[in-house]
Amino acid sequence: MEPWAIILIVFGVFLFIILLVIISNIRIVKQTNKYIIERFGGYVKTWGVGVHMLIPFIDRVAEVVSLKEQVKDFDPQPVITKDNVTMQIDTIVFYQVTDPKLYAYGVENPISAIEFLSSTTLRNIIGELDLDETLTSRDVINVKMRAILDEATDPWGIKVNRVELKNILPPKDIRDAMERQMRAEREKREKILLAEGEKQSAILIAEGNKESAILNAEAEKQKKIKNAEGDAAAIVAVKEAEAQGIIKVREAEAQGLEALKRAGVDEAVLKLKSYEALGKVAEGQATKLIIPSDLTNLASIVSSVSEIVKK
Helix, strand or coil: CCHHHHHHHHHHHHHHHHHHHHHHCEEEECCCEEEEEEECCEEEEEECCEEEECCCCCEEEEEEEECCCEEEECCCEEEECCCCCEEEEEEEEEEEECCHHHHHHCCCCHHHHHHHHHHHHHHHHHCCCCHHHHHHCHHHHHHHHHHHHHHHHHHHCEEEEEEEEEEEECCHHHHHHHHHHHHHHHHHHHHHHHHHHHHHHHHHHHHHHHHHHHHHHHHHHHHHHHHHHHHHHHHHHHHHHHHHHHHHHHHHHHHHHHHHHHHCCCHHHHHHHHHHHHHHHHCCCCCCCCCCCCHHHHHHHHHHHHHHHHC
């Protein structure tokens, strides 16, 4: 083989190797990633989205950092409450990298650091609460843990967005006691509701009886009023009839007297006839008898009538 051919082959191989090295050092950074670049072991820059190329054998990608929000579910941790109850609590931490450089150089293992920090913070918070407060104060515990973890992870370039208590597992005997208590509470509420229903039923029945009695009394009152009004109307009708009878009698007497006068009988005879009628009335069933006040004139009336008869 000719020397120039050998040189050409070597040159071609050299160009191929150089092209291969250049291509192998090209990096395309995605939207959600950041690349930490080191040169001779020291931090140089942080690459953002786009196409970048490393200087061969000098630069290297130290770490690829994701900017997405990440979720870490930690294993249950044993904690002791203020009233000395041991329980298992596991937490979920939602975090996001805000500074890739601090995340890469701030702590050796950020996820393990967050886990240990979360367990110690949880123990401190639960140690200030008793069992009932722990079971009913999840939101308070979540807020406190988020604030403490967020402040502690700022030097690591991490933002803690949320912390959630996934499970709270008291000991079995405590769970059994809580279940019995809950059952007793449900039975208590059931009895209260039944008693309240019976109370409302008794109240409604009593109110119904009361209204019924009031209506009956009102009906009896109206009945008596109507009866009294009927009796009064009957009495009035009777009295009016009596008055009409008296008027008719008076009219008849007046007509009789007028007829006697026309026949020539004077007033003395008329009075005598009246007293004879009075005597007949006294012989009847009446319990009262009205005597005229001018009884002393009876003798003169009789003598006058005798003179009339003689003539």
